[in-house]
Amino acid sequence: MRPRVAVAVSGAFALVAALSACPANTGGSPSVDSGRQPTGVIATDPKDSTGPAPELAGARRGGTFTVLRETPISHLDPQRTYSFAGLMAVPLVARSLTTWKDDGAGNLTLVGDLAETPGRDVNDDCRIWEFTVKDGVRFEDGRPVTAREIAYGIARSFDPDLTGGPTYLQEWLADTPQYDTAWDFTANRGSLPPGLTTPDARTLRFEFARPRCDLPFAASLPSTAPLPPDRDTGVNLGNAPFSSGPYKVTRYRPGIEIVMERNEHWDAGTDPVRHQYPDRFVWSFGATPDAAANRIIADNGTDRSALSWDYVPASLVARVAGDAALRSRTLLSPTPSANHLVINNERVTDLRVRQALNHAIDREGLVKVLGGPHVAVPMTTLMPPATIGHRAYDAYPAGPNGDPDRARELLGGQRPELVLGAADSSVEQQVATQLKGNLERAGFVITIRNIPDDAKFDEIKKRGNPWDLYLSSWAGDWPSGASILPVLYDGRAIRATGNSNESYFNDATINAEFDRILALPPSEQGPHWARLDERIMREHAPVVPLYVDVAYLVHGSKAGGAFVSSVFGYPSLVDAHVEP
Structure with a gap:
């Protein structure tokens, strides 16, 4: 076995040194960054998991940030979220046990989100893990988030009617891919699956039959988002998720648009990653990638503070890449x-x-x-x-x-x-x-x-x-x-x-x-x-x-702060803002 390599990096243990980068395009148009040296680290200092997230120079509060996308997000139920669009949209309204600090250049730090740290390996054998829930995290109605609501969110992911989401936690707790037959959520709605307990209101405990050393990573997925049982609407939750993040859904028009506005009970002091710059986010569906890109290129009206979610289509790549005036309005990664x-x-x-x-x-x-x-x-x-x-x-x-x-x-x-x-x-x-x-x-x-x-x-x-x-x-x-x-x-x-x-x-x-x-x-x-x-x-x-x-994307002249997620390869909106 290779000796343990633990290199201290700003209060974190390095997971690995430099990754390979993609080759550069040596032409005159923008190119994929071949000089990046991405790294991944797990934070060990609790200070890395506290908020607020550092302010962005020049960012201001206010305005509407619009995202244009051809196809709708199927739903925003955190336990069922597994599409790229969902994985980028849901963190605006739902927090998870852990999350990634991401500079958009591949440098990643896994930190606690709902939890004070990315978890404690109790016996150093990856079989028993504990997470301590932060004070001050609240739902959109002002109720505090406790370990019990997080545990309930994980438990409901065992429901065979709630398909589509990741299954790591279910399979690991049940110790079988057939997790839904190992524990019946419907018959045990008032209890928790074997191996998941809440010793007190601030402690969440996982006990696995075999080592699960990647639990802190899996806990960053939305399946660990909290939910009070009385707000569980089953298969309809995706139409009106119950917010623990900086925004809440105020309008959901299936296939047309989703509007998210500020959650007044979100506390920036508990959040190491997110901001709450725009007054609202509007997800607008229906425009083809060509139509959306052309609208953004034209840069008129509300499209000035909009981002085209779909990558620049092949039919427009040469035009966008060859226009020096668009250079500052593209993301390439x-x-x-x-x-x-x-x-x-x-x-x-x-x-x-x-x-x-x-x-x-x-x-x-x-x-x-x-x-x-x-x-x-x-x-x-x-x-x-x-x-x-x-x-x-x-x-x-x-x-x-x-x-x-x-x-x-x-x-x-x-x-x-x-x-x-x-x-x-x-x-x-x-x-x-x-x-x-x-x-x-x-x-x-x-x-x-x-x-x-x-x-x-x-x-x-x-x-x-x-x-x-x-x-x-x-x-x-x-x-x-x-x-x-x-x-x-x-x-x-x-x-x-x-x-x-x-x-x-x-x-x-x-x-x-x-x-x-x-x-x-x-x-x-x-x-x-x-x-x-x-x-x-x-x-x-x-x-x-x-x-x-x-990823090659184009945005309006007033759409600031978006970057390509180093984890998922689509736009992260945690820093998004509307420029004056």
Whole structure:
């Protein structure tokens, strides 16, 4: 086992040193920051978890900050929130046990949000954790937030009717992926799931059957948001969440808009991250990415204090990137969203065929099809560069445009006939066509089979699906290999439907490595995940890493303070304000 590496950094333990950065675009237009040295730390000094958040120079109170987005947020129920939009919107109205201080350049500190610290590992074995709830945190009606409301929020996430949210806490407490059968929320609404207790009003205690060293990270997800039982409206909570954050929902028009206004009971002195600058946030739905971007570029009326949530569409990238006047009104950042050509390992069982697939891909050509370096950056690892502990490598060097000769050599005269399942969306059809050309140049025979876009997500998660290859993407729920590699490649979790392990990869020695690394303190895990990343690719090649998404967004001239979240790759609004 690697010795514990604990480097003091401003009252925090460093989880890892520098991460890799995406390559720069050397043209005259803005480029992804290749000089960043992102780090992740867990705060150990309680002062890091206190408020108020430092004031932003030039920010003022007042005004309406508008977010334009094509599709609505499905709901704002914290226990069901798992979309990027939801994960960025819900923290405005709901606080969690822990949260991230994020400078927008990849430098992260995990701090206590509802809790005074990011948690206490009682016996230093990651099996028993305690969180002490801060004094002064209140709901929108003035009631204090206690451990009991936080525990109830976690308990309601066991309700099988409240689907869609993360399931880490439920599975860890129940010690099984079938958590909803291990403990029945409906039958036990007045109690708590096994392993979750509230010794007093300010103490929340977790007891796990096995080490859960990543609990402080998982506790940053909205599933730990508090809720009084008398304000639980079940499946309707997302229409009117009960606020513990700086804003509260005052108008919810499904599919049209959500209006959030100040929560007068929020105490900045308890909040280390959020501000309360705008009078209100308005989420406006319906404008296509092209229409929203064009409105923001025009910079008229209320659009001057608006942000287009959807990335700049490929049709407008050249225009926006080439306009020096828009430079100050764009956000450009690598994201943690990694895209892969997933290989169904239960159908494509020959390792040499999977290795040949990796050698065949023209990543530079693929990035061009997607819209260029403002849209995507090639990658050759399982974990994206934004992951704590990431280490760059290329297990199957193919140059920027692929190596069909090496692929054909590995195939040894075979011409494997493979079916590529692709969503019937325009973008995925373009990508599938590009990949088909790459693979056929290398000796494969590829048939593209279309999958309805709205069904693809569910269909590829069914074991025994009829495709050899399909496109998929993943962003970890926190920037650690723990929320990527075991989630995607632990074969013990494969079931009939709903699989995150879409490659259906299962290897006993790799599974054992997941258990070993997960039992390590988070401060030690980073390098181990990096080595395992490379080992999986070199020994098994279960997928073909393709590219990392790049966030490229445009905002109005008076929309200040937004930055791209280093955790989720979409706009964070905790510092958002309307400039004079």
